[in-house]
Every structure is written in structure tokens, then in C-alpha cells.
Amino acid sequence: MTAPATDVVTDAIDQLLNGPRCGVVLDSPPGAGKSRAVVRTSTHLARAGEPVRVVAQTNAQVDDLVRKIAQAAPELAVGRYTRRGYLAPATLDLPNVIVRQQLHELRDAPIVVATARKWMDPPPPRGPWAVIDEAYQMRSDTLLRIASMFERALFVGDPGQLDPFSVVNVERWTGLPWNPMTSAVAGMLATNPDIRPLQLPYSWRLPPSASAPVSAAFYPHVPFQSAPQQGIREMWLPTHGLGHIRDQAVELAAETGWAYVELDARHTVRADPQAISEVAAIAARVLERGTMIRSLDEPAGATVRSDRIAIGAVHRDQVAAIATELRRIGHPNIRVDTANRLQGAEFDVVIVLHPLAGRRDATTFHLESGRLCVLTSRHRHACIVVGRAGTAELLDAHPSVDPVPLNTEPKFPDGWEANHAMLEHLTRHRIRSR
Template identity: 55%
Template sequence: MTLDALPPAEAAGRVVDAVLADLARDHRGVIVDSPPGAGKSTLVVRATAHLAAAGERMMIVAQTNEQVDDLIERIAAKHPDIEVGRLSASGYVPSERVLAAPSVKVAQKADDVAERPVVIATAAKWATLSEGSWPWAIVDEAYQMRSDMLLRIAGRFERALFVGDPGQLDPFSTVEVERWAGLSWDPMRSAVSVLLAHNPDLPVHRLPVSWRLPASAAPVVSRAFYPFTGFRAGTGPGDRRLEFGARGMGTAHDRALDEAAASGWALYELPARHTLRTDAEAVQATADLAVRLLQRGPVAHAEGGAAPVGPGRIAVGAAHRDQVAAIRDALGPDGAGITVDTANRLQGREYDVTVVLHPLSGRRDATAFHLEAGRLCVLASRHRHACVMVARAGIPELLDAHPSTEPVRLGVPVKFPDGWEANQSVLAHLAAHRVAAGS
């Protein structure tokens, strides 16, 4: 029986069991691909406990301090008996959730936590170590880790579990990187892609279910960003509902929110126009939608029951930091507590409702940055209930006028889907949920 024929929980459980079984076999590495909200962090915690129970010592590698602290909180909550060492830089101030875990010891030197079965730090911190080794490593967000960073820490472990989302943002750099394109050790390729290029026989597992995305979103995201490794939602149609305590007043903002609550998606479309990056009208519309959402008293109905959607469960996403700053200013005190950030910083996080300023809104051109499939994938896959996309009309025409012109280089795998195709797929779906501004 195929995984698709099984109930979601059973299908996901079989893949996790297969991953843990491979850890006991003689593989130098095991790779796990995880779509948005598929339980990647849960798998890392379970694998940590599995290896610790077998008497193995391990190092855990994450990409940011936020990710490190998140894993520490999860491990401490699920397995308080596992002693964890948290390596950090000298300027690191432990967060409240790290301080709340009595099983965690924070240190700057590996020798100070050498006796602990689990030691966790960012990849950048691990790269500063000059000594110490572990039988096992667990690398979280492995697709967001540059291959040169993996090379710097590879001597610290013998075997490893790599877990990540292949559809999210690729590693990025602020310097020109074309000089390395096509080389087998290209530092700007992800750690997983270079690992597989040199070790094609490593087992690769794929988590088949997203527990975050609702039934209205999983097929859209899967089709646009994971065309060859699709996934499904862990919930069915009608299992989740978004309701408002206050009725709308018939404005375009209210109709967009009603459409999002009913279908899971809405496209709030402004008139076509070429604008500055911090398009004042688009910025204000994005902020107004988020504030209006709060004012209507949303309530999310899900598997665990009903709960009000407060500002902490709402996120606003944009492509650039100056757009984020402008939206924060536009929110004002009425939007206090709403998360506003770039796709890079929203990666890995989860909310009930998101409002997104489309990366291509108002642009004259479609650059590689704005066309990157991973950027739109992050912005369109943070929600458990609904996503409202804000954009100026004309993006499909912009895409048709700017087909992908990225050079084809020998030795560089072609990435599917490309941003052009992914954007067209998402916009085609949103067309059925369009609400014109001012109508």
C-alpha cells in the first residue's frame, strides 16, 4: 500500500520509523526532506532522544540562535532527562526559554559541556571550534546551510542526520558568487546538494504530510513549489475554520478577509502601476488589512478546539527590510504585537493568518531576487488558516515580459520549479479569490 493511501498520521509515522531505522544502519549520512509544517523539528527532537537512548553523543547544528533556542525548548519539554549543552558566543544572552530549562547548560567552550550527551549550537559557532568530535551530528535546516560551512565542521562528526526543507530559501550571500558556479564544491550550493553530489547513495526520506497548512493551502503550495515531491495536508476540508466575531461593513478590506476566511486565500489587488519599492499605497493596504483582521475578532477553529486569533498569531511578510519598516510604521498602535518581517526571518515560523506583500508588486522588472521560488514559498506557507496576498495588478504580464534568463552553467543542477513557473502557479490560483481595492 502506498503512503498516499494511508491516513496522514500513519503515512508520516512510517516515514519517521524508516528514518530512525536508517540511523541504526551503516550509513554515513541520512537525509530527510520536509515540506512546510511537516514536523521537521519534531523529527529532530525524536531523533535526538532515539540516539541518546542508544548511548550516543551528538552535536546538533542549527542556522540561527532562534532555531537553536527553539530546539532546546522542544527537547527540554519533551525529554527533560536529557542533559543539553548550549554553545554560544561571548555576547550571547540566554533567552527566557533557555533559562527555564534546568537540563540545559550554557557555555562558550566545548570543554565546559563535553560531558553532556547533546551539545547544540549554530553552524557559525561550530565552525570556530578547533578541537572536539562527536559520533553523531544532527543538522537542522540543512538546505539553508552553505556547503562551505558544512566543510568547516565536517571533521567534528562521523555520521549525520540532515533535515531540511528543499523548497525554502537557498543560502544567500552579499558578494558576487558567479566565480564558483559549476564547481563541485561551490560554497553557495546548499549543504545537502553538495553532499548528494559526492555521496549519491545516501538514503533520502521525504515527510509526506504538512500539519501546518490547511487542506485549502497544501495542494497549492505542493503544486507550485514541490512538483516532484508533493505532500498533502494532515487535515481535511472543514477541519479548520476561521470566523469573525464582528461582521464586515462591505468594504474591500472586509470582503478580502471574508474571502480568506471562506476559502483560505484572498488576493487584494491594487490598480496596476510601476512604483517605488516602498509603495505607499500597497504598504498602507497591507497594514490596514492586518489591523482590520484584529478589529473583527477572529476565532480559529482547529483540531484542538477554538481559540481567538490575537496579534501574536498574525504575521505580515514582505521581501525587503525597508518594506517591513514601512509596514510597521503604518500599523501604528492598533497593530501592536503583530509580527512584521522579511521572508528570510519568517522562515520556520507559524501563524494562524498571514498578510503578504507580493515580492513582484509594482515592479518594472522581475529580477532573480524577486523571482526566487523559495521567497514566495516561505511567504505563502506560514499560515494554519488563511493567507491574504496584497499586490498590484499586472504581475502575470510582468512575468510574461521577463521570462527566466538565468544562464545555464555546466555542473549546476537545474532547479525545479523555477520562480517564474512558481509565481504563475500561485497567481493562477489566487485569480479566483481576487478582490479589487476600492471596489
């Protein structure tokens, strides 16, 4: 972590310890080191002799944080507070990790980590500190239910990604001060308008070829850069291709970091068989060509493995169809998931099924800026997007005209503008299917 990023975390810790406010917000672009900030803050507080509660949103995030905190501070006991029937992964088989289902059994652990849902069951007695990871994914009503367990908290998260969501209609609460579907950060800032969020300045995941377009499209008011001094970032193909569009896509992605495979214009069903076949075949082609990468983590070079490739889509039926196709062609270990479930994950190469590919309309769901932001910011080396011709015309035919309800702030960036900005970037790396 470079000096400016380190200074921001130091400033956040200082404000948490000595500032006049009960909350500190630390905004982070994709891959900027949210986990490092959480680890550093929690270990700093614990080493000062006070207990720390760490809150994450999913069990996978909790397991990852427990491992990182335990490795960063082997002298500290780290508690993994969990549900009944939980099986700890092998990564938590560390001498200073304690896994328990009852909080009183973790009273000697200076750092205890659990999901927000677990902390609600029921909230423990008040303690001095909490560190909330992925705070923009937490609903404000969840924060209200656990707020009694801490006096001060650090909220760490990415403001450009997906907001909390629900499968039920939530319009009845829109614009109300107690709207449970606002994020924990938005709810906290609404009642503490004098709090000014801090921001980590660099992305350690995205290379310069990705940080510029992602920042311009999804973070126009809080721009960021790829971290300097992170060494070389290369991707190359040691074998020759056959000139197929899939080979062209992998070759262009290796050269520039991006490729946009544009299929013929057509209105299709949501689980478009041609597009699904294409994204699966491109992922397989990355492996078949023996794609190599070099970075700070792999200075001598390494072959891209199947578990370092991901395919992202926006609907579960698309994910299911792609997973079936991957099994059919012999690559079941490639991860395929929705944008919601890919949040926080990182891969060497990501293939994306464009949210608007083959659609007749552009709905609010499909224009959600956070959805496309997640899909196009998971990669360390290359992102390949598969779409259909006519997407720009589709956007122009469905301008952003959603009304802004009373007592609500317009969402920035606007999803329509963000989609147009990213599509303009992708068209510079376009490969048209024949």
C-alpha cells in the same frame, strides 16, 4: 504524527544507525514536523548512550530546539553551547537545560545544541552523531568546516525554500564543484550521489486549502498533502464588517483560506505607500473584527492575537515602512519581516506584499521560487496577498531565460513557472480595489 510520517522518521533513524552511508537526508515540506524529527532522532541516539551534536542555523532555531528536546526528554541533560554575552530566554529556564560558553563544560550533556557558526569556533573532536536542522539553509562550505566533528549525520530541511544567500557577487564559483553557495545537502549529495532522500509526507501546518496549491506550485516533483486526522480547522468572524475591501479580504480568507487584494495597475517605488498602507490595514482589520480560530490546538476556539499575525515582504525597506505604519495605527506587536527571516516561523494569519507588485521588471531575485514559497506557507488558517493588476503580464514579458551554467543542474521548480502557478491560484480568490 500519523503512522506514515512516523514510519519515515523511523526509517531515517534506522538508516543513520545501520545504513552504509555516512549521511541521511530527510526532506520536509512546510510544517511537516522537521523539529519533531530532530527531537525524536537526537533523543533516540542519546538514550542509547552516545553523545549527539545538534546543528541549527540561527540562535532562535537553537533556542527552540533546546526547549523542545528538554521537554521531550526531561531525564536527559541538554546543553546550549553559546557565545559570550548570550542571555538565555525564559523558555530555557528548565531543570535539564545547561547553558555554557565553553564546550568542555558540557561534556556530561548527552545532547548539545548550537548554531553552525558556533560549532566552527573551533570544531570539537570527532563524535559519532550529528543532526543538522534546516540543512538546506546551510552553505556547503560551512558543512565542510564542521564535517570533522561527526562520523554520521542526519540532514533535515525543506528543499522548496530559500537557498543560502550572500551579499557579495558569487558568480565566480558558479558551476565549480567547491562552490560555497550551494546548500549543505546539495554539496553532500554531489559527492554521494547514491544517497536517496527520504520525505515526510504531510504538512501539519497548512490546511487542505493551502497544501494543494503550495505543493503544486513549489513541490511538483515531491508533492505532499495536509495531514489527515488533525481535526477541524476553522476561522470565522463574530462581528459584521462595513463592506470595505479590507473587510471583504478578511471574510474571503476566513471562508476559503485565501484572499488576493489586487490594487490598480501602476509602476511604483519599491516601498509603495498604497500597498504598504493596505497590508498594515488588513492586518489591523483581522484584530478589529475579533477573528476566531478553531483547530486541534484550540478545540474550543480562540481569538487571533497580534503575535499570531505576520506580514511578509521581500525587501528590508518595505519591512521598515510597514513596521512604521503598524506603529502609526497602533499595532506594533504584529510581526513584519522578510521572507529570509520568516523561514521556519508559523502564524495563524499571514499577509503578504507580493514580490512583483508595482514592478517594471521581474528579476531573478523576485522570481526566486523559495521566496514566494516561504511567504505563502507560514499560515495555519489564512493567507492574504496584496498585489497589483498586471502581474501576469509582467511575468509574460519577462520569461525565464536565465542561462544554465556548465556543471550545474537546472533549479526545480523554475521560479517563473512557480510564480505563474501561484498567481493562477490567487486570481481565483481575487478582490479588485475600486
